[in-house]
Each structure stands twice: as C-alpha cells, then as structure tokens.
Amino acid sequence: MSAAKPAAKPAAAPGAGPGPGPGAGRPHLQRLRLLRAFAPRLLAGLFFMGLTVAVELLYPKALSHFIDNIGGGGGDWAGRFGLLMLAVLTLQALATTLRYYLFESTGLMIVTRIRRLLYGALIRQPIAFYDKHNVGELTGRLAADVEVLHDTLTMGLAISLRSLCVLLGAAAMLLSISPQLSVVLLVCVPLSLYLGKRAGGLLRGRAREIQQRQADCGKVAHEHFTNIRLVHAFGQHAGARQRYHAATAAALDAALGNVRLLAGFRGVSSLLTYLALLLTLWLGAGLIAGGRLTVGQLVSFVLYAGMVSASAGALSDYWGDWMRSIGATERVFEIIDSAPEGEGAAGAGRRLQGRIAFDGVSFAYPERPGRAALDDVSFAIAAGEKVALVGASGAGKSTIASLLLGFYRPDAGAIRFDGQTADALALADIRANIAIVEQEPSLFSGSIGENIAFAVAGRAVAPAEVEAAARLANAHDFIAAFPQGYDTIVGDRGVQLSGGQKQRVAIARALLRDPRILILDEATSALDSASELLVQTALEQLMRGRTTIIIAHRYSTIVKADRVLVLRQGAVAQQGTHAELLRQRDGLYFQLMENQLAMYRDSA
Template structure:
C-alpha cells in the first residue's frame, strides 16, 4: 500500500501507537487523576486555612488540618512517581516499537529505493526523527491531559467561588486556544522543514565519514568541512526561523497569562471592598486562576509541540506506510542451476530513458561456468543484479530450471545463489559473524564456519589472530587485507552452499600472491556449481566454459576463449590483445629491473 492511497488522519495515526500499551497508560491515568484531585483541593484548603486564622481557630484545629494535608501530599508524591514512571517508560517502549517498524520497512524496500535515498538520511530518520515522539506522545500527552483536567476542574471551582469574577477570565481562555490553533499549523510546517534539514546534515556527514580514506587521500578535508558547514548553516537558518515562530507564540501566550492575573487581582479587590468575597476566597481564586491559565498555556504549548511532532514524523509514517506489497511466502526451491535470459530489456528506475540491457538472451546449463566480458557500462553487473532479483525487467523474463523469476519467488530463488564481489561487503563485527551471515534461517555453528574457512584457505590466517574467529574486522573489513577479505567472502559463499555462484570481479583488485590463494579458494567454490564470472583478467576468463562478450547492453559475441580469439576482428580479440600487451610490457619492465 502506498502513501497516496492511505487516508489515515495523522493525529489518529500517532495516537494508534498507544493501543498496545493501553493497560499501562490506563494505570498511569488513574494515578494522574489522584494528583489532579489533590492539586484542585489545595487552593480550597489554603482558603480554608486563611479564613480559619481570621476566625481564630484553636491550635489543635491547625494541627489536625496540617496532618491531613501532609498525608494527602505523601499520597500525591507516590502517585506522581508512579505516573511519571508509567508514562515515561511507555514512551521509550513506543519509540523502540517505531524504530523496529521503520527499520523493518526500510530493510524490506526494493534496491531501487536505496538508489534514490542516502543511507545517512535514512539513519537520521531512525534516530532523531523517531525520538521526537518520545516526549510528546506519552509524557507530553499525559501532562496535557492532566492540564486539561485541571483546566476543567479549575474553571468549575472558579464558578463556585465567584461567577462574576470568573466571567472576567472568559475572554482569555478562548484567546489562548485561538492562538494555539493559529500557531499549530505554522509550527507543523516549520518542524518538517527542520527535520529535513537535519537529515541533510546527517547525509553530508555520513558520506564524508564513510569515505574518510578518500577524503584524506585527496586532501579534501577543507572541502568536506566547507560542505558540512554549508549544510549546517542551512539547517541553522531553518531552525532559527522555527525558533522565531515558537518565541513569538510563547511570548503572546505569556502575555495572555499575566493579563488574566492582573484583571483577576483588580476585580477581586473590588469585590472584597464590597464584602462580596473574603480574603481566603480571593486567595483561592487567584491560585485557581493561576492553575487555569497555566493549564491553558500548557495545553496550547502541547498543541504546538504536537503539531511539531506531526510535521517532524510525517516522513517516518510515509516510509512505514509505503511498505511493499508482500507476496505470500514461496516454499523453498532446490534448483539444479539452469539459468535462462529471454529477450530481457531493462533500464534503471532512475534512468528510464537509458537502456542497460537491450534484448539480452542466453542460457546456462547447470554446472557450466560462464564469463561476462566487456567494457565498463556494458551490462555485466546489471545481469548479476537481475539474477538476484534486485530489479524487474521491463520486457522479457529470467528463468531458473524453467521457473520464471518474479518478485513473489525472488527470495526463494536467492536461497540458491551466492555472490563474491570485488570489494566484499563485510560488517564491522567478528569474522565468525561475517561468515555465518550466509545462513539466514538458523544460527551457524562455529564448526560449520571453520569448515567453510578451511575450504576458502582462510582458517590459518584467522587462527593467527589473537581472537581467532572473534576478531573484529572493523567497518567494511578495514582491519583485513584485500586477500583476507576476499577469502572471508568466499568462506561465506561456501557456507551458503549455493547452486548458482556469481563472481563479480572477485580477484581484480588483488596482487599476484593474494590472487593465487584466492583463486585456489574460488576453484573449490566453483566446483560443480553454475558460475557467472564477471571479470577482466585473462587468467580468470580463460577458465570459463563459455564467454559472453557484452557491448552497450547487447551480446556481441559468445563462445570459448579459443573460438573467440580466432575472430581477429571481434571485440573479444581486441580486449584480450590489449590486456596481453599490458602483461607483456609489465613483464619486460620487471625483467629489466631484475
């Protein structure tokens, strides 16, 4: 269901988050009612005390009244403690729940979604944007509800004490509510802009910190600081604009509060002079009127905060609401490894006018090793992405063992596929965790992980680390060498035990010594498996049973290395001749140096 089709009221949408915690909140409301009752009784008790002094009551009367009030205050303190705990802890529970929902929505998005959105921005949504809900939705809402009860109760007490004096305040409460309504709409818009500007700051910071080695390598520290400074300057301007709005709103609210107090004192003094009111009653009235104006101010403040929350979290609920249509689960498929592309036409969603694949057709038999060769941008990696079901073809179809790949069965198909990339994707955790990541439905045992590492020629170097398989590899595996990272990735693929293997430039970034070790591991990995090799290196390509030569999204040639080299006018011959010439030049240079 997309956000455009959802008609949920944004206020109800936020309040629905409270439903799973109704029991805790009901108990919190009970304690809140107790505190409100005590607070409303307090001014009347003060008036009773003052008028008692005027009547010169006995000392025992004052002791009895003081003891009673002490007991009530103890009860209020206990109720306040429990109320605070219940609402505050529920707020944390709701934030945790929302973070999980948002992360689940994000992790389930199609790859094309992440082509359009920056990871730094999405991370900011998970942290700063979600946190806005904590104070407003539970504690803030509870305080506002408490203030509303005080407002109603206080007005009732004011009417009991002096209807005439109460009428003098009638103007100020509606004026405060109108001010809240006026400010709320504007604050919501400002808050959404402020959250977006903060997300943009997070995006800029993430991009430069994630590529910190590149920043240092090109001496771009000042440029990075300047770009982040500009994004923070933009965010500051938006924040200052929002702050000016909030400041004006709060200023006018305070003005209304003190004006109401001034009017109360002036008219109350007049009633005392006319013997229509006692000093104790005026004192109680002032306390109640202060409660009422403070409560009205708190309610209007909450409304502005609530509208700020609505604006700040709009994007969160859009992302959660934009959940992809989830197809019914497909039973696990045990593939033999046959692959077929039939007239596949594809363009990336962000570049719909530029075709990446133009009517690609080929078949791969189970256990066959196919190499994809071509210049950058020819479509090699696109074919790998299509095999993994990351994108859907605009025309044509992709099949495995005669079954057409669809969004509904893509997950089941991927259970039979593993990929080893040129720059392996590693998490910052331990080596064990990175290898065990291959198994999704259960926890891989250490023995299984070690067995896979031995086959990948990785066990020895792993055991040489002081922490062995618990060695932390750092972000993107920065603590490992290129060859070590590749062998960890190969061990991960071996543990998955796939029928279809994709090798995306798996050895192109390695030195000769590392390539030998990695290639030996790859030979074990490829044995008996359907393998699609994306490669430029001659040593890797010649091992393929068949080679597909791609040019601008089409298959220009296909055949064995020997067959293709015989076509001296062909693209493959040109590519290989250039590469062999480079190898010859490098070899001669090494020989002369020796």
Template sequence: MAVTVLIQLAYPKALSYFIDNINVQKDMAWFSSLALIMLAVLAVQAVAATARYYIFESTGYMIVTRIRRQLYAALIGQPIRFFDKHHVGELNNRLTADVEVLHDTLTMGMAVSLRCLCVFIGGVVMLLTISPALCLMLVFFLPATLIIGKMTGKVYRKRARLMRDGQAECGKVAHEHFSNIRLVHAFSQQRTARARYAGATEHALSLSVSSSALFALFRGGSSFLVYLALLGTLWFGARLIGQGVLSVGDLTAFILYASMVTEAAGAIGEFWNAWMRTIGATEWIFEVVNSDRAPGAAKGEAHGEVRLQGNLAFNDVVFSYPERPDAQALKGIGFSIAAGETIALVGASGAGKSTIASLILGFYQPDSGSIAFDGIEAHAMPLAGIRSKLAIVEQEPSLFSGSIFENIAFAVAERGVTLDEVKAAAALAFAHDFISGFPDGYDTVVGERGAQLSGGQKQRIAIARALLRDPRILILDEATSALDSASELQVQRALDTLMQGRTTIIIAHRFSTIVKADRILVLDQGRLAQQGTHAQLVAQQDGLYFQLMRHQLARAGAQPVAA
C-alpha cells in the same frame, strides 16, 4: 495523575477556607490538625507524582523502542531501489534522532498535557462555583490562547518536517565523510569536509532559529494574555469585595484557580504546537512503516522451498534503473546458461554486466521480458527461495565489523551454524591456516568492512561464506581484479574449489579469468554484441571482444596485436 490533579485543585479551596477562618479559630490545635492533614495530603501527592512520572517515562521508552524496531524492520525490508534513493547517513539519522523526537512528546509532554486538561476542566468547574460573574473575565482570554496555539501548530508541523530533513542532510554528509575517512585524509580534504558539513548545519540552523522565533512569539503572546486575564480578574474581584458579594478568601481561591486554568490552557496550546512539531518531524517514519510501497521487500521475505538445478535464462529483458528511467541499462538482452556452465560477462564499463547480476539476485525487476530459473519465471517463485540458491563474491567483499566466524556464518539465515561447519568452509577456501594464525582465531574482530585484514584475506573469507551457502548459481564480480599476483593465486585456488559443479557467472576484465569460461557473453551499451568461446571470439578480429582484449592478448603472447 487523577490523584495529583484532585489534590492540586483542592489547594485553593483549602487556602480560601484557611484565610476566611484564620481570625475565627483561636485554638492552636485547629492549626496543628490542619497542618497534619496537609502533610498527609502532600505525602500522597508525592507518591502519586512519582508513580505518574515513572509510568509515563517508562511507557514512552517502550513505545519509542517499539517504533524504532518497526522502522528498522521496515527499512531493512525495503527493495534495493529504496536505498538507491536514500543515503545511509540519512536513514541512520531518521532511525535515531527522528524517533527520539517522539520520546519527549510521548512521555512528559503527554503527561503534562493530560494533567493540564484535567486541571483546566476541574479549574473551570471550581471557578463557576465560586463566582460566575468573575468567570466572564476569562471568556475572552482562554479561547484566544487556544486559538493562537492551533494556528501556530499548523506552521510548526511544516517547519518541523523541514528541520528534520535538514538534520538528516547533516547526518548524510557526516556519514559520507566518515565512511571514506582514509580517502579524505589521503587527499587532504579535511577542509572540504568541514565546509560541506558547515553548509549543511548552517541550513539546519536557519530553519531551527526561524522556528524558535515563531515559538517565542507564541510564548510571549500567551504569557501576555495570561497576565492580562489575571489583572482583569483582580480589578473586577476588588469591586465585588467592595460590594460584599465576594470574600477575600474566595477572591484568593479564584485567582489561584484562574492561574491554574490559564496556565493549563497555555500548556495545552504549547503541547499542541509540540505535537504538531513531532508529527511534522516523524511523518516520514510512519510513511515508511505503514506504506505498501515495498512489494519487492514483502516478496523477498516470503520463504518457500526452491529446488534449482542451475539453469538460467534472460528472455528479451529490458531494464532501466529507477533513478534513471530514461536511460536503459539493458536493451532486450536474451541468453541462456546451462546448469554447471561457466559464463564470463565481458564489456566496457557501463555495458550492463553488474546490472545482469543485480537482476539475477532480485535487487530489481525487469521493465519488460523475464528471467527464468530452470524454465520457471522468477516472478512465479519466492524471492527468498531463489536467493537461498545464489551466492556472490564481490571485488570488494562486504564484511561486518564482527568476528570472522560471524562473517562466514552470515551465509546461512535459516538456522544456526556450528564452528565445525565454518572451519570446513574456511578450509575449502584456503582460509583456515591464516585464520588459525590469529591469536583469537575465528573470534578475531575484522573491523569495519574488514579493515584489519588484507585484500586476499577478505576475499577468501567471502569465498568461505559462499561455500557455506552451497549455492547452485554463483556470481563472481571482479573477484580477483584488486589483488596482487600472490594473493590472486591463493584466491583463484579457492575460487576453483567454489566453482566446481555450480553454474558460475563471472564478471571480469582480466584475460586470465575470462579464458577459463566455457562461454563468453560480450555486452555493448546494454545489448548482447557477441557470444561464444574464447577461441571463437578471438578469431573474429573485427568484433568487439577482440578490440577489448587485444592489448591483454598481446601481453599474454596469445595473439598478435592487429594494426
């Protein structure tokens, strides 16, 4: 950059020398020598410009890649409450589009501004050496350009943040509909989807257009000041030539230097506005990367060896979701589970069953009360160590779009997993046979969220994943409720294998699943209403459990329906 700037600053002086000596030098050898020198200088400038461009561009890509990695690491480590507040589509947009905004500013924008700053300083020095009197014409115009750039930069920063928020909202709407594309088509809601996206993009467009208008006013005003400065320079320069104080070559050089300086000043002001836009667009990124608002994430990554027998206790736990602080999901829940015991959580929707599972997994922390594993309070143990002894099988298993092997091996984070280990877990989950029947076997790609597999197949892969983890405490969240009878039978066999010797917490509504539990906890609006065995609770016909189960009991022929 220094080389290119020095050569650029030498041009007007060389041109001045050429103009003032063109009538003096009559020998063509002088012109040829000057042309060869200029050719060599141009070659050096071309090499320097190429190197400058490559270095700035590649460095910008490296910086942006590093920031993207840092942002992803910060996002993936955020506690679950963070993802309750921020939509996945929004985060995706932040990770891609928002980070990309930095590239242009950090590469050619930064390179051009630094070069313009050097040209500006060098040009001012050259102007003063040619004619201090002419420089008076620029004293007003240059500061005015810089001041206008600074004033508009503040506005750009605010507008840029609003624009990025608008773009993030567009990403959120698009991701939401793409993620539920089957539902959109099933209910013929393409028109609604288009309307919602059009509304989001219209808002983003209005912000962009208003910012463009402001930017256009700045460019127009800066351009007017530049040409006004040059016009004034020409007028005053012509007077100085008439007085014999200045030569034609010096005036030509002065105009060229003045053009450089005014152009550089405009570019610096423009870069300042671009930098303010970039800061406004990326403030959220650096807030996430640099903030300490994720203590749960830091705790979750703190590894430590934890040995659990499988005893679990809730001690007067009160909890409200961060987004609904006024509505208590759990209201003084207290119970204990012995190692190896199977517990069923029963209750109407919203009673707090899944909330208990989320607290056990450490997704949230109780507002008051405590959770203890083997008599030790959870907050005194490393969260990653606790989670290494837990596993969950959900109603709709969460599968990645990779291979079956990758989805089962996902259970173990601390080391690599061999194919034999995965096959052994799949065999215990009664999944090996259907996996082997695929042409690609364990390398079969399951598609997004396991779209290429049936419900029973997905469930058995999730069970194989849990078996490979070898947990001490197992959570089954409606693990068979979405399956047909044949698939349920196969999955239940796999679950029976998985549950052997483990503390098991079953969230279920089906009588066939609940009746197998050693003990049943009945929840009602965040409180523990009843607990006991199936026989004990059925005998209490005025109790909540009987009211919840009486229709299923009647169908099963286990108990007549009370009038």
C-alpha cells in the same frame, strides 16, 4: 498564571521518503493506534494522574478555608489541619511518582517499538529505494525522527489530559467562587488557546523544512566519515568543513525562523496572562470592599485562575508539539506503510538445478529511465556451466547480476530458473540458491566467524561448519594465526584485513551457503599475484559443480570459463568459447583482450 506556548524543540533529522502510505491521510489516528498495545500501563498511569488532579483542585479550596478560619478554631485546629494536608500531599507525591514512571517508561517502550517497525520496514525496502536515499539520512530517521514521538505520545499526552481535567475542574471552582471575576478568563483563555492552535499549525508546516535541513547535515557528515581515507589522502579537510558549515548554516536559518515564530507567540501569550491577573486583582479588590468576596476566596480564585491559565498553556503546548511531531514523523510512517510485505520472506526451500535463461530482457534503472542498461538480452546457461560476462564498463554485466538476485525487475522479457519464470518462484527461494563474491567484499564490523556464518539465515551455524568452509577457501591458516582466531574483529567494512584475506572470507561465506548459482563480480581484479593465486585456488573449489557467472576483465579469469558472453551497450554482441572469439579478429572480444594478450606474450 503561565503563558500558553507551543513546543520550542527543533524538528528531528529526516529526509525524503516515498509517496504517502495508507495512513498518511489520518496521521492523528495512526499515531494514537500505537498506544493500544500499552493500554494497561496507560490506564494505571491515568488512575494515578486522577489522584494528583483531585489533590491539585482541592488545595486552593483548603487554603481558602485555612485563611478565612485562621484563629477561629480551637488551639489544636491548625495542627490537625497541617497533619491532614501532610497526608494528602504525601499521597500526591506517591501518585506523581508512579504516574511519571508509568508514562515515561511506556514512552520508551513505544519509541523502541516504532524504531523496530521502521528498521524492519527499511530492511525490506527494495534496492531501488536505497538508490534514491542516503544511508546517513535513513539512520537519522531511525534515531532522531522516532524520538520526537516519545514525549507527545505518552508523557505529553498524559500532561494534556491532566491539563484538560484541571482546566475543567478549576473553571467550575472559579464559577462557584465568583461568576463576575470569571468573565475575565472567559475572554483571555479562549484567545490564548486560539493563538496556540495557530502557532501549532505553522509549526507543522515548518517541521518538514527543519527536518530536511538537519538530514542534509547528517548526509554530508556520513559521506565524509565513510570516505575518511579519501578525505585525508586528497587533503580535503577544509572542503569537508566548508560543506558541513554550509549545511549547518541552512539548518540554523530554518531553526531561527521557527524560534522567531515561537518568540512572538510567547510575548503575546505573556501579555495576555499578566493582563488577566491584573484585571482579576483589580476586580477582586472591589468585590472584597463591597463584602461580596473574602480574602481567602480571592486567594483561592487567583490560584484557580493560575491553574486555568497554566492548563490552557499546556494544552496549547501539546497541540504545538503534536503538530510538530506529525510533521517530523510523516516520512517515518510512510516508510512503514510502504514496506513490501513479502521481501525477504521465507519460501518453500526449493533447491534449484542451476539452469538460467534471459528471454528478451530489457531494463533501465529507475533513476535513469531514459537510458537502457539492458536491451533485448537473450541467452541461456546450462546447470553447472561457467560463463564469463565481458565488456566495457557500463555494458550491463553487473546489471545482469542484479536482476538475477532480484534487486530489480526487468521492464520487458523474462528471467527463467530451471525453465520457470522468476515471477513464478519465491524471491527468497531464488536468493537461497545464489551466492555472490564481489571485487570489494561486503563485511560487517563483527568477527570473522560472524561474517562467514552470515551466509546461513534462519538457524545457528556451528563453529565446525564455519571452520570447514574457511579451510576450503584457503582462509583457515591466516585466521588461526590471529590471537583471537575466528573471534577476530574485522573492523568497519573489514578494514583490519588485507584484500586477499577479505576475499577468502567472502569465498568461505559463499561455500558455507552451498549455492547452486555463483556470481563472481571481479573477484580477483584488485589483488596482487600472490593473493590472486590463493584466491583463485579457493574459487576453483567454490565453482566446482555450480552454475557460475564470472564478471571479469582479466584474461587469467576469463580463460577458465566454458563460454564467454560479450556485452556492448546493454546488448549481447558476441558469445562463444574463448578460443572461438579470439579467432574473430574483427570482433569486440579480440579488441578487449588484445592488450592483455600482448602483455601475456611479453611476460612469456
């Protein structure tokens, strides 16, 4: 007879998520719904499980018969009995193999499906979601949190069903052998199940804390690995270790609290188990002495009692695992439920002319609701016009770009494309007409060709298209000089390329997209003079015939614009051509450009 015990596995990595989704109030049914798609495999597994349960229940009965008739049969009776048992046990072994394979493989399939659902939900989340959540925390959910369901939804569920069948079958056999002895188990087993349920409830409550502590560990590690060059440059190895040690110490404290709970429960369960065994043997000896029980029946009773106790323990085990998995994966299903359906969906493929208008737009970032990033901003940009956004850091330049891309919605006012409000157009259609080149281009760790082809969604991009875009961006020559050419791996965030090379890859990507609206976000500010010349030539090719919004500080970039919008604290302070604004000596634009103009005069 084994002790009933809840699961001792620590909860998986996690983090904070959005508010409860539609399924948050029914977590049990929400998890079980995932099994429907795999019903045929699970039914086959249940069939083989039924065979193993039948053999398991017959085994003590057969052993009792053998003990009580040992020497009472013919000479070959023991041989025939042994062959029969060998055949039955071989059948059980085969059924056990198939049962295990079906449930375990189905568990892997379910985990893969949930991981895909979660990834799809995460990738559709608005940008505001990522402003609030650490990337390391989210990848931890994707990896570890989902894995918690593997055992509880398949193998664990199968074991609990098998344990329930064995429990009921063994209890029936116990009553048929000796109702008097069965009284002992009628007290001990329900008490063990009750303790398991209580422990399972406490485990669910502790799962969130363990999750969050482990998420904090992942967050600290992710931040330092992402900024590893900064850690080395500033000699912050010891500081990084201290932060991680503090995070792991908090995680260890939470886990140790869980272990203390489990240790106490197992001690009490163990005491109940052995007390039940001791009472059974003591009462059984008295029944044998009175001739009301045979030795074989007592042996089979003890075996059946062990089955009942073990099955009760397995059910308590599973209940603890189930409660823990619900606590550990609540956030996963909240994210899946809360994912916007239309984000990134294909639109009608509408081609915009490129006219843009901001009509009294006000906006504050969700994380800073009390501070306006834009305050009643109004301006219009004609199709094909090049407009520079100028202002001090925090004036609202990048916010305008983010609103154009639909990363956020304005709190007041309207954004119009070709005279229609952004809300009246499909977000996918708007984004399909926009390309952005950033100061620090976002590159994936794959090949140069893959990074350029990333511009086009929904179809395969021919190598000739990639090469044509690279030639226009003045990138083909340096790409062709690499031994692997367009198959050259750029490394994490393009670390294998220089700043100018990354910019030209980003420009080639924008050219391949063939946008009507182009956003240049400080695209040359971090380059040396030689690289800037090559990139500027590529940018001129990219801007030709396109509505272009240039976020810039450099004089050399701003003078190429048809018009300049000067922003101050989220409002438009000035607008006009470069020459017009320079004539306003008391204006903000002249103040911003004065130092750069002096530098250009000195160099001349």
